[in-house]
Amino acid sequence: MALRRGGGALGLLLLSAACLIPPSAQVRRLARCPATCSCTKESIICVGSSWVPRIVPGDISSLSLVNGTFLEIKDRMFSHLPSLQLLLLNSNSFTVIRDDAFAGLFHLEYLFIEGNKIETISRNAFRGLRDLTHLDLRGNKFECDCKAKWLYLWLKMTNSTVSDVLCIGPPEYQEKKLNDVNSFDYECTTTGTYTDDTLPYQSVSVDTFNSKNDVYVAIAQPSMENCMVLEWDHIEMNFRSYDNITGQSIVGCKAILIDDQVFVVVAQLFGGSHIYKYDESWTKFVKFQDIEVSRISKPNDIELFEIDDETFFIIADSSKAGLSTVYKWNSKGFYSYQSLHEWFRDTDAEFVDIDGKSHLILSSRSQVPIILQWNKSSKKFVPHGDIPNMEDVLAVKSFRMQNTLYLSLTRFIGDSRVMRWNSKQFVEVQALPSRGAMTLQPFSFKDNHYLALGSDYTFSQIYQWDKEKQQFKKFKEIYVQAPRSFTAVSTDRRDFFFASSFKGKTKIFEHIIVDLSL
DSSP states (O other): OOOOOOHHHHHHHHHHHHHTSOTTOOOOOOTTOOTTEEEOSSEEEEESOSSOOOSOOTTOOEEEEESOOOOEEOTTTTTTOTTOSEEEEESOOOOEEOTTTTTTOTTOOEEEEESOOOOEEOTTTTTTOTTOOEEEOTTOEEEOSGGGHHHHHHHHHOOSEEOOOEEEESGGGTTOBGGGOOOSTTTTEEEEEEEEEEESSOOSEEEEEEETTEEEEEEEETTTTEEEEEEEETTTTEEEEEEEEEOSSEEEEEEEEETTEEEEEEEESSSOEEEEEEETTTTEEEEEEEEOTTTOSSEEEEEEEEETTEEEEEEEEOSSSOEEEEEEEOSSOEEEEEEEEESSOEEEEEEEEETTEEEEEEEETTEEEEEEEEETTTTEEEEEEEOTTOOSEEEEEEEEETTEEEEEEEESSSEEEEEEEOSSSEEEEEEEEOTTEEEEEEEEETTEEEEEEEESSSOEEEEEEETTTTEEEEEEEEOOSSEEEEEEEEETTEEEEEEEESSSOEEEEEEEEEETTO
16 A cells, blocks of 8 residues: 655644644643653654554544554554544554454544554444544555455444545556445345246246236246246245146246236136236135137246237237237236237247337247237237348347347247347347347346356256346346246345256255355
8 A cells, every 4th residue: 555654744643633732721741641752731642653652641632643563453443532523544554454443542533543554443343433524544545456445335324524535546446536446336246046946847937927016926837837926925925836727738828917906817728818807805816707718728828018018919820820919908908809810820929119109029939020000090910020030039028228228039949149229129138149049038136137058958048138248147047847937026135046947856046145345
């Protein structure tokens, strides 16, 4: 740590300290004044001392330690001087200031710490200095890294007048003032995931919803022929069984909340698809209505959306005989509102707001993804374009980062894509190798943005958005057997994502944020 020393500066500081001593002080030498010190009734000045004077009157109001040889400021090091109003610690050899170093100095107003060899100031070093009005840290240069984050925040909040704190590093902050650093939030945090739980069953989709301050998860389990609804237990801090909707080869469970009513659309490969409603009197979901078998033959995806405060959902049908169909709520139930194109075997439907206009993007292995736009006059979706050169796309998912619209496009063979809307068209941002991928799912926790690329042939990859490079970088490998969906779920200040597995066990991963400044 760089120091600035000089006899002139030292003399001025000692003179300043003396000027701050109340004029009523009567100068007389104390009987036990240490040999390295100069003492008066209310002040002590020590030069070259290796310790803090201990046997002194309790009404000493000023203490100056200069060129001292002690190596640290320990906790409560000055607590035997409760009347101190001024403490000057200049050009000493100490490198560390411990937590509660100045504890007990309830009346301290002036604290000078200049030109020392400080390497570490503990985050609670200044705790208890309730009357502090002036702090001088000149001549000390700090590494403005994560360990200085607490000081940066303290400087922002304190009511004391504090001299400028200069940074000696890292290079991007060299010779800058600590106060001028934008933020330590990005540099001083890292994220991680670990397996929090494993559910002993296969699944193909996971949906989450909130109702009456509680968090729920609906899991489609075709092999067990049910839709399992889990509830977050705020006491046990885990997910517990809440209800079980039975059916035949259930491939999708999608919750719809309208006013205080909770519905679940249950899409089945056999026996038709149905809508269930939560019945308070039965404390379970009961069948509410059927969905026409003639329109939906092989459901592959359910997408919920709102237009002009009206509730819709679409079921993408992947059979040649079926029709991807939009359904609308009419206060009594859901009815077929619009059937979309035939014979295209849609595998996914995504609702997207593009420049304030409502769109649907339909994916199919038989053609490139097509874009339909909502016509406000006819109140129907009409063809609007496509995403060219993107054959064999299984699914398209939309997400936003810093108010910019992005798409993730899943491809089983070749590279999956990340694309960005540039106000005219979608342009490629990044290609991700994805042989055997059935899902490329975006999800976010606060300002951390991720893509989960699920593979049938190898480990699944979690990518994290790099703000500087403006691309996704590899973050973590996880093993999920035949993953079909990744779903983010947040509750009680804890963040999870569920990974469904078509051939293995469903897994729950917890997302954690580690503060590197601690």
